[in-house]
Amino acid sequence: MAYIGFLLTGGPFDSERWRTAYELGRAALDRGHEVSYFHYLDGALVPVADQTLPGCSDSGLYDEMPTEKFQELIADGAEVICCGLCVDARGIDAPADYPEGVEVGLLPDLADIIGEADRVVSL
Amino acid sequence: MAYIGFLLTGGPFDSERWRTAYELGRAALDRGHEVSYFHYLDGALVPVADQTLPGCSDSGLYDEMPTEKFQELIADGAEVICCGLCVDARGIDAPADYPEGVEVGLLPDLADIIGEADRVVSL
Amino acid sequence: MLYLIDKPMAEVGLRTAAEDPEARIVLIQDGVYLAPDVDAPVSAVARDVDVRGVTLPSDIDRISYDAVVESLVEQEVKSFV
Amino acid sequence: MLYLIDKPMAEVGLRTAAEDPEARIVLIQDGVYLAPDVDAPVSAVARDVDVRGVTLPSDIDRISYDAVVESLVEQEVKSFV
Amino acid sequence: MKRDVVVLLTRAPYGRVHIPEGLRAARGVAAGFDMHDVTVIFTQDGVYGARDAVDREALNMSGHVADLAEQDGQMVADGAAMAERGVAEREIADDVTVWSDDRVTARIRDADRTLDF
Amino acid sequence: MKRDVVVLLTRAPYGRVHIPEGLRAARGVAAGFDMHDVTVIFTQDGVYGARDAVDREALNMSGHVADLAEQDGQMVADGAAMAERGVAEREIADDVTVWSDDRVTARIRDADRTLDF
Numbered sequence: 001m002a003y004i005g006f007l008l009t010g011g012p013f014d015s016e017r018w019r020t021a022y023e024l025g026r027a028a029l030d031r032g033h034e035v036s037y038f039h040y041l042d043g044a045l046v047p048v049a050d051q052t053l054p055g056c057s058d059s060g061l062y063d064e065m066p067t068e069k070f071q072e073l074i075a076d077g078a079e080v081i082c083c084g085l086c087v088d089a090r091g092i093d094a095p096a097d098y099p100e101g102v103e104v105g106l107l108p109d110l111a112d113i114i115g116e117a118d119r120v121v122s123l
Numbered sequence: 124m125a126y127i128g129f130l131l132t133g134g135p136f137d138s139e140r141w142r143t144a145y146e147l148g149r150a151a152l153d154r155g156h157e158v159s160y161f162h163y164l165d166g167a168l169v170p171v172a173d174q175t176l177p178g179c180s181d182s183g184l185y186d187e188m189p190t191e192k193f194q195e196l197i198a199d200g201a202e203v204i205c206c207g208l209c210v211d212a213r214g215i216d217a218p219a220d221y222p223e224g225v226e227v228g229l230l231p232d233l234a235d236i237i238g239e240a241d242r243v244v245s246l
Numbered sequence: 247m248l249y250l251i252d253k254p255m256a257e258v259g260l261r262t263a264a265e266d267p268e269a270r271i272v273l274i275q276d277g278v279y280l281a282p283d284v285d286a287p288v289s290a291v292a293r294d295v296d297v298r299g300v301t302l303p304s305d306i307d308r309i310s311y312d313a314v315v316e317s318l319v320e321q322e323v324k325s326f327v
Numbered sequence: 328m329l330y331l332i333d334k335p336m337a338e339v340g341l342r343t344a345a346e347d348p349e350a351r352i353v354l355i356q357d358g359v360y361l362a363p364d365v366d367a368p369v370s371a372v373a374r375d376v377d378v379r380g381v382t383l384p385s386d387i388d389r390i391s392y393d394a395v396v397e398s399l400v401e402q403e404v405k406s407f408v
Numbered sequence: 409m410k411r412d413v414v415v416l417l418t419r420a421p422y423g424r425v426h427i428p429e430g431l432r433a434a435r436g437v438a439a440g441f442d443m444h445d446v447t448v449i450f451t452q453d454g455v456y457g458a459r460d461a462v463d464r465e466a467l468n469m470s471g472h473v474a475d476l477a478e479q480d481g482q483m484v485a486d487g488a489a490m491a492e493r494g495v496a497e498r499e500i501a502d503d504v505t506v507w508s509d510d511r512v513t514a515r516i517r518d519a520d521r522t523l524d525f
Numbered sequence: 526m527k528r529d530v531v532v533l534l535t536r537a538p539y540g541r542v543h544i545p546e547g548l549r550a551a552r553g554v555a556a557g558f559d560m561h562d563v564t565v566i567f568t569q570d571g572v573y574g575a576r577d578a579v580d581r582e583a584l585n586m587s588g589h590v591a592d593l594a595e596q597d598g599q600m601v602a603d604g605a606a607m608a609e610r611g612v613a614e615r616e617i618a619d620d621v622t623v624w625s626d627d628r629v630t631a632r633i634r635d636a637d638r639t640l641d642f
Contacts, residue, residue, distance in 0.1 A: 016423030027396040048214040060466035091171040111557020139540030150315040183583035234440020299578025380461025
């Protein structure tokens with residue numbers, strides 16, 4: 001078993017990086033690996049609850065919304081930490097806006113992931 | 124007096140477009156022109172209340188946060204409409220997350236601005 | 247016609263301005279890094295120039311936001327930003 | 328070493344991979360539009376290829392997310408995404 | 409007042425929402441009170457999205473394209489942007505017309521309003 | 526475990542928060558429990574941010590640069606990215622070292638971890 005860390009700086013609508021991070025984390029969890037995410041910059045917007053985009057295709061990027069994808073990863077054991085400074089900068093009210101399981105942390109958490117993980121993927 | 128419309132698709136941290144939109148709107152209001160903004164895509168994140176980035180330079184982009192700049196424009200007579208679909212997509216709870224004066228609209232509002240404004244600037 | 251040009255949209259923006267004998271180009275945001283090869287008069291937004299520490303060629307003027315607004319009220323504007 | 332390459336970071340990413348005799352390149356996201364001129368074996372993420380309707384050259388393999396994860400557990404990874 | 413509006417789609421499809429949401433805006437503007445005339449131009453990396461091979465369903469384009477057609481909106485691919493990226497005319501979808509460099513830029517210059525995504 | 530970390534700054538300064546926030550991450554990672562070694566490389570459009578002429582105060586760089594120096598973090602400008610953009614070595618700030626193409630890419634390859642902003 002390996003420990004894979006992700007640094008995610010992409011937001012939910014400006015690039016596909018959140019989806020790539022999800023797909024790689026999904027595949028890693030399915031293989032029994034340990035997975036941590038550190039959401040930085042607009043990455044802090046990815047797990048915000050109650051996202052909804054009507055009429056989305058079932059085969060596309062938004063078959064489920066980004067927050068739902070990450071809630072699924074958390075339910076399956078992934079750790080999701082959002083940078084507190086990035087959260088505050090964006091006017092996100094963490095207790096109200098994040099679903100259960102999303103943690104708010106700081107850069108020492110990223111430093112720990114860098115020290116402890118076997119691999120780190122920056123997206 | 125002219126009526127100047129802005130379509131703003133840039134978010135508060137991914138580009139300078141929100142600031143350019145502010146500066147041009149500020150200059151237009153100072154000259155007695157009428158100003159409307161239609162915030163679309165990540166532009167809907169620009170007026171979200173309670174943004175804060177500690178230790179920011181007084182001479183830089185975030186001397187005040189994007190939401191404060193747009194609140195100032197609203198106080199001085201600008202109309203600020205955010206696309207409701209973009210608001211919902213991002214999990215923004217408009218009554219709670221937007222300061223007073225920020226309106227939620229739909230694409231017909233953009234169509235109206237395009238029809239009525241003397242100039243439209245897309246950012 | 248006033249053309250506001252930033253770097254990401256310079257490809258189509260400069261092509262569009264090049265064929266307009268009345269074109270007046272304003273470089274804005276990262277557009278101030280561009281050195282467009284056009285006949286039209288070119289300005290660059292002063293604030294964007296200053297904060298990036300860009301040295302403008304002598305044939306490119308500095309322009310304030312106030313002057314941009316005055317220009318775009320006088321004439322039509324196309325934004326490539 | 329596995330190199331994940333997207334278009335916006337291809338400039339530095341491909342230069343870095345080019346000098347690594349052990350390089351294995353995976354094109355990802357808009358990176359599937361690239362046709363890198365390198366000696367290393369090149370794959371492209373199948374999902375990113377399919378949704379964009381890109382026709383891959385015969386020397387570029389399709390790769391699943393599962394296989395990317397297997398590869399990056401076996402060897403170190405550099406991400407240019 | 410009814411306006412002649414050009415909508416520029418400049419970003420590569422997928423990942424970003426700019427192509428489907430730009431199309432949504434285009435048909436929304438065409439359907440408004442003034443019934444503006446709308447021409448959508450796929451330019452720069454946006455021309456990748458005008459190819460027949462893209463998965464329009466996955467890209468959430470299909471519904472907006474149908475609505476735009478109903479409003480008599482037109483879709484155009486920029487020939488100069490295609491040449492720059494090695495996209496051939498036969499690769500472009502049937503409901504998108506390929507225009508030359510000159511015709512694209514003249515259309516943009518002549519438009520009353522230009523919106524970009 | 527202490528790691529050898531490279532932080533790549535790839536985006537043009539101003540507008541985006543990637544240069545100051547990438548520097549913040551660099552010094553945060555250098556100051557963590559493991560005290561990782563950190564090298565910041567200004568590459569691609571990021572090299573514009575390594576120039577002496579940028580307004581570091583307005584860009585919110587100054588505090589992070591000072592903190593990074595205190596943690597013995599190093600700042601490097603990518604010579605190949607400079608050449609591509611016509612940025613001369615004399616334009617680079619005194620606290621940033623210019624490295625050749627080979628040295629930059631070797632440093633990235635040899636790093637334990639690479640983060641990009």
